[in-house]
Amino acid sequence: MNTKKAGPGRVVLLIDDTRGHFHQSRGIARWLERLCGADVREIEVPILKGLRRFLVLKIQGRHLDSASPEEAKAWLRKAGFSVETHADILGSEPGTLFMATGNSASSFCLALAKALKGYSAVIMTPDVVGTRPFDFAIVPEHDRPDRSDKVLTTLGAPNHIYCPDLEAEAERLFAPLKPFPGKVVSLLLGGSDANYELTTDWIRTVLPALREAAERQGAALLVTTSRRTGGEADRAVEAVFAGSPATRYLLLASKSAENPVPAMLGAATHVLVTEDSVSMVSEAATAGFRVGLLRIGRKQTPKTKSRNLFGAGAVRFDELFEKMAGKGLVEDLGAAPDFENFLAHAARKTEVPFNEARKAAEWIINRWPGRKEGT
Numbered sequence: 379m380n381t382k383k384a385g386p387g388r389v390v391l392l393i394d395d396t397r398g399h400f401h402q403s404r405g406i407a408r409w410l411e412r413l414c415g416a417d418v419r420e421i422e423v424p425i426l427k428g429l430r431r432f433l434v435l436k437i438q439g440r441h442l443d444s445a446s447p448e449e450a451k452a453w454l455r456k457a458g459f460s461v462e463t464h465a466d467i468l469g470s471e472p473g474t475l476f477m478a479t480g481n482s483a484s485s486f487c488l489a490l491a492k493a494l495k496g497y498s499a500v501i502m503t504p505d506v507v508g509t510r511p512f513d514f515a516i517v518p519e520h521d522r523p524d525r526s527d528k529v530l531t532t533l534g535a536p537n538h539i540y541c542p543d544l545e546a547e548a549e550r551l552f553a554p555l556k557p558f559p560g561k562v563v564s565l566l567l568g569g570s571d572a573n574y575e576l577t578t579d580w581i582r583t584v585l586p587a588l589r590e591a592a593e594r595q596g597a598a599l600l601v602t603t604s605r606r607t608g609g610e611a612d613r614a615v616e617a618v619f620a621g622s623p624a625t626r627y628l629l630l631a632s633k634s635a636e637n638p639v640p641a642m643l644g645a646a647t648h649v650l651v652t653e654d655s656v657s658m659v660s661e662a663a664t665a666g667f668r669v670g671l672l673r674i675g676r677k678q679t680p681k682t683k684s685r686n687l688f689g690a691g692a693v694r695f696d697e698l699f700e701k702m703a704g705k706g707l708v709e710d711l712g713a714a715p716d717f718e719n720f721l722a723h724a725a726r727k728t729e730v731p732f733n734e735a736r737k738a739a740e741w742i743i744n745r746w747p748g749r750k751e752g753t
Contacts, residue, residue: 385414385743386475386497390467392483392490393422397605397637398535398657399479402501402735405538406516407477409739416475419467423478423486424458431482436506439485442492443511450492459486461493472496475514475742481505488512499742501536514745516738518656520698533701534660536735539640544665548644552600555626561597561721562626563588564646566639566662567615568655569606573682573692575675576607576652578614584672584715585618588650591717592624600627600642604655607631643667647725650711656695660734663707668728670720671699671710706730 389407393400410416426434434457442453454461461468468474474496478487484504488511491498499514502521509515509529517523519531552558565588569576592599601619603612612630619625629638639658643649643665650670651658662669676682682691702708706728711720720726 383414383743385410385746386416386473387471388417388419388469388474390474390476390490390496391418391420392476392478392486393420394478394480394483395425396480399483399501401538401657401661402479402536403477403483405536405735406499406501406738406742408538408540409736410475410742413736413739414743421464421467423483426457426482435482435485439506442485442488443507445489445492447493447495450489454486454489454493457486457489459489461490468494473747475499477501484512497747501738514742516741518698519701520656520694522694530738530741532734532738533705533732534663534698534734535657536738537657537661537664538735539643539661539664541665544640544644546644547641551638551641552627552645558598558626558645559596560724561592561595561648562646563592563597563599563648563650563721564642564662565599565601566642566649566651566655566658567601567603567607567611568652568658569604569608569611570677571606571654573677573695574652574654575677576611576654577675578611580674581611581614581618585615587715588717589619589622589624591721593622594718595721597624597648597721598626599624600638600645601625602627602629602638602642603631604658605631606654647727648721648723649726650720653695653699656698659699659702659708663702663728663732664734666727668706668726669702669708670715670726671703671708672715673711673713705732707732 389410391403407418411418472495476487476491477499478484479501481504484500488498497513500512501516503509503517515529523529609632612632619628649662649667652672652674659669699708
């Protein structure tokens with residue numbers, strides 16, 4: 379008996395050069411594959427820069443909302459995308475679901491859906507065209523999207539974490555480093571962005587206490603940074619943790635493009651994440667952790683103050699983390715974390731189900747055109 383639900387037969391992911399965007403799109407697409415047997419394909423979109431990016435994406439892209447199939451194909455050619463080159467992936471049958479996250483890839487997603495008479499799904503709100511032209515929009519609640527039957531709000535970010543695979547990922551990456559002690563602490567560090575500052579002073583002031591607590595309690599430390607962390611901060615992280623008997627794994631993003639997060643979540647008993655990364659907090663919560671939230675510096679510029687005043691800056695993330703804490707998904711450790719107390723428990727896990735990627739996939743399936751009630 380076929381237990382798959384009716385839904386899109388093919389999903390094409392449009393991928394830009396931001397790894398976090400890819401993980402959100404892939405997370406939802408893989409759940410569509412599991413739930414309705416969708417054939418998932420991926421295409422990297424051209425990365426436009428400078429004046430060309432402004433003209434093609436920001437100016438001409440505004441007209442994609444009302445574009446005809448031929449006009450959409452003309453826009454794709456101007457953007458450097460060849461439909462013919464990707465014919466084997468795009469297929470010839472209408473009804474394909476095109477999916478993308480972020481500004482750049484979303485424009486290609488919308489154009490391809492119009493050009494090839496498919497359907498479009500966007501994750502997050504594109505600056506240029508917004509969510510209205512898309513058939514499906516999956517938007518974090520903290521972005522305060524307009525209410526619509528075509529918009530699904532999520533708590534945090536959908537992601538690619540799939541719990542049944544985490545243990546195998548951990549074994550693949552960490553087998554040479556085992557056995558681990560009873561407590562394994564995964565530290566996921568983000569970096570500076572429009573709202574936050576991850577400084578070398580913060581690293582040198584706060585993180586030695588974590589190293590010392592792990593050493594006293596006999597815990598293993600698994601540490602990684604992100605591309606936003608930057609070379610100088612990476613070196614400060616390395617200075618804190620390298621050489622410690624507790625440090626069993628240290629991967630700096632400035633030295634490696636590998637993504638160790640699924641393996642680190644598969645091996646961990648405790649997870650700590652800096653507040654700038656909603657994506658990594660969401661990934662850890664999806665993996666079943668009550669995430670230790672590390673507060674870092676906040677930018678104090680006229681622009682950030684204005685954004686916070688109107689609820690568009692870091693304050694919207696504070697609201698998100700407060701909601702996640704209320705559900706038992708996040709533990710806010712404040713400006714001066716008590717790592718000793720955080721590690722005193724055998725593990726920091728939660729029984730609260732949290733899987734926004736699966737929720738989004740089920741929402742798309744339930745609204746898929748032509749789907750009969752009960753299938």
